[in-house]
Amino acid sequence: MPTNRTFTMIKPDAVADGFTGPIIQQIEAAGFKIIALKKVQLSSEEAGAFYAVHAERPFFQSLCDYMCSGAIIPMVLEKENAVEDFRKLIGATNPAQAAEGTIRKQFARSLESNAIHGSDSDENAAVEGAFFFTEKELV
């Protein structure tokens, strides 16, 4: 995946709360182009595979249960400096600490149910994008 791309997913709390539209609107208004988008229901195994890096953390099982509790909206986005700019747009992991105007501040329920994911490096963006989309879907 080119380095001007990042991967995101709108998480089950925000999809269930009806925030998909407003979140996508803010992403596009911030200059990100949507390269790929779909709606998916993860299995417990898939959620565990996606968050394998957190397998030893105490919140891992709860995180997997949450991530497969409802539909998610994975997307690949394009913009110059995509990874860093998108992390700024979504704000801190804990919405209580997220800056005013960020997506998590506006739409997240809690530290775990924090509305949206954003890749933390170009390498992870490529791996995470490939988890959900084929090469053909990413042209």
Ligand SMILES: Nc1ncnc2c1ncn2[C@@H]1O[C@H](COP(=O)(O)OP(=O)(O)OP(=O)(O)O)[C@@H](O)[C@H]1O
């Ligand atoms: N202490 C915690 N308790 C419960 N859930 C947590 C905790 N820390 C993180 N999480 C959940 O695990 C996800 C991944 O944690 P990570 O530390 O990678 O945060 P992040 O990089 O800001 O989030 P993401 O990778 O989803 O963008 C968080 O987005 C959140 O949903």
